[in-house]
Amino acid sequence: DQQVKQNSPSLSVQEGRISILNCDYTNSMFDYFLWYKKYPAEGPTFLISISSIKDKNEDGRFTVFLNKSAKHLSLHIVPSQPGDSAVYFCAASAVNRDDKIIFGKGTRLHILP
């Protein structure tokens, strides 16, 4: 049973528009959430994170929103740029409980010219 779900395998967005990637989780013990970005032939790289004590974290063009009651988080990229085309992984962990970071399947984002 997947604890971290990314239900959209792929997403296409026009350059300059907003990209919204969604993630749902089932484990209420998760208290730290991360987004990773992966280009082909490279390992995933850390993008942005949020702890459960917040509902929003912003870093430049990237904003992560957390809705604990819905067990849902989303990553907003605005404006979207061609270099944002990649696979985005949502991840979650129960900090201070164990050392497992659980990943979703990923969403492939295509930025269209």
Add this chain to the structure above:
Amino acid sequence: ETGVTQTPRHLVMGMTNKKSLKCEQHLGHNAMYWYKQSAKKPLELMFVYNFKEQTENNSVPSRFSPECPNSSHLFLHLHTLQPEDSALYLCASSQQSIGVLSGANVLTFGAGSRLTVL
């Protein structure tokens, strides 16, 4: 050299072969991890080492044998694998494996070793 380096980048092996994957990090991190990425599946955690001690074995078959001689090096020894073990094997490191809300459990990944078992 900086970051997390994995070798080889590509490996093809038969089911009776013995091979090893190597991971090296120059970030001064104390925790190292092996993850498996199969097609259309989430990244699966395999092993965690914290200060050279194995702290997690996520029900991985014994045909995968990890080794962590020091905090900078991690190996995955492979023996009598099955074709379904073909996947991308990713190594990662972090400052520590029991995280705190400072983000100490943010992982830095290597580029991966693409394994094909024939």
